Amino acid sequence: MKPTRIKGNTWVIETSQLIPFYQLDAERCILLDSGLAEDRAEIESALQNAGLTPIGVLCSHAHIDHCGNNRYFQEKYRASVALTAPEAGMCANTLTLKCYFLTLPPSMVEAEAAHMVHSPDVLIPAADGPFRFCGAEFHILHTPGHSAGHVCTVTPDRVCYTADALLSRECLGAKLPYALSVGQALASQEKLRGLHCAAYLMAHRGVCLPEDFPALLDSCQALFRQRAEEIFSLIDRPMTLNEIDAAVCQRYQLFTHKPRRALRFERNIRFFVEYLLDQDRLSLDCQEGVACYRRNPPAQDH
DSSP, rough: OOOEEEEEEEEEEESSSSEEEOOSSEEEEEEOOOOOGGHHHHHHHHHHHHHHHHEEEOOOOHHHHHHTHHHHHHHHHEEEEEEEEEHHHHHHSSHHHHHHHOOOOOOHHHHHGGGGGOSSEEEESSSEEEEETEEEEEEEOOOOOTTTTTTTEEEETSSEEETTOOOOGGGGTTOOOSSSSSHHHHHHHHHGGOOOSSSSETTTTTTEEEGHHHHHHHHHHHOOOHHHHHHHOOOOOBHHHHEEEEEHHHHTTTOOOOOOHHHHHHHHHHHHHHHHHHTTSEEEEEETTTTEEEEEOOOOOO
């Protein structure tokens, strides 16, 4: 497999997702995310075939498909890893990682994600702006929502790696797009609108030209709002989260036989319910010690 050039020294490796990197010279590069552990051999092979050694990982956020090889590259290549403080804290141990997996018990988190535990070498500054890392100057844009400390990175070639702040066109059919905070994810997507970059890379297999980017932003925001409305429409009486979960799975035909996947559905549904609460579309009540959700009456115009 050969890396694909996007512009200048900005390239991508196509595995189960896009792994961008910035080439410093004939022998060295900086990875923008390190990918899944399962894709490690493919990533390494692509770099080796190009004669490149990763000397840094500028990581967008600490999810298993974005930082799964951070520790490996640290240990094997002495690569420097950069994360924001919220994401670094999540990678401190398997119990802090449970903040990401949320519905999985600690034993499952240990089994699935112990390799994610690591300490970054550098903390990404908390403010938007230039960030010099491993000899190159990037521009960092903080885009929380998908995760607490998610960032987008603009390379010196003016190519923006949006990571998971934005869905690609290929992913706009997602039944339950993931965002820790749907409201903040929407705000962060809007923040991307004014970047005016030469190209935009979405982690999950999407490259967008600047002339198509506003429409992609609109479509991505519309998807999140549409899913929220669809879930809201199912809450036709006071319902527990389990009842909402069952109704949503029926609506989208999410009939998995894998308990771990079912727990992930429950997590993603919860985030949409929380968004509806934050939007004052729902209220939280309690019936016999169990939390339940009910619709609020529409706001009246005066």
